[in-house]
Amino acid sequence: MPLQEKDTYQEKDDSSRINPFVRVREDHANELSEDYLELIEDLIDRTGEARTVDIAAKLGVRQATVTKAIARLKREGLVTAAPYRSIFLTNEGKKIASRAREHHRTILEFLIALGVQQDVAEIDAEGIEHHLSPATLAAMQRFIQQQPAAA
Template sequence: MASKSIKPAAKTVKKALSLKAISTAEHHRVLRAQHETEAAQDYCEAIGDLLDAGVEARVGRIAERFGLSHVTVSRVVRRLATEGFVLAQPRQPLGLTARGKSLATEAKRRHVLVLDFLRALGVDERTAQFDAEGIEHHVSSPTLKAMARFLDR
């Protein structure tokens, strides 16, 4: 009797593995796309945070915040300026375009929602801060909506 149940189980496992392969490929495709926008989200959010605090957004401040070199941050800022997110002029404070402000606002919203959700689950503050930074870039809209419902937002 046990052998009869093994065959259907084996077929189920085989089917699940083939479905997993498809979903894994899709998952990696989505992750690659998300990684492409992570830097733009982080930089726009950081610039927006500084501007909201009434502090000049300078490359040095961004470099310090991210623990990166001035040169690395300058390169990313140049790219983001070319892509239409950041306003950057030599030796001037950074600013955000309308597109950059929109991205910063959305990134901040996602960050706060994920952070509040992790806190509501009882995750300690340091871990919640650390984890929220990664999760915010990879969580889907349906999951964000579920988190918001959970938090009654």
């Protein structure tokens, strides 16, 4: 037998394209980051700044948890933040936040167009926004545009 046996394990490269479960696990790794970035952008837009205490309240976690997460985002170059000061997005962070927000909006509009109640749609949109391929998002866009847009 040549080289290493590999067990039944699939290599990362192609497995994410091939195995849905692997793909879901990978999505989960980005999910939290995107939620933070999207929320930070939103807070800055609406209140002028993103503070630990507000992020914690929105996400339903403790401030300590937010501090830890922000440290990670800093390490990844997605935000900047000086101790005891509020948080800002880097350009890279802004890109991700805007994309996430756009997806979120698309999904929300789509669900509502599909006939789902507003509040339920909000919750479900949050749940699925990190797991949809560009192709599905495009299909949702098409669907929205075909709708008569009930006033």
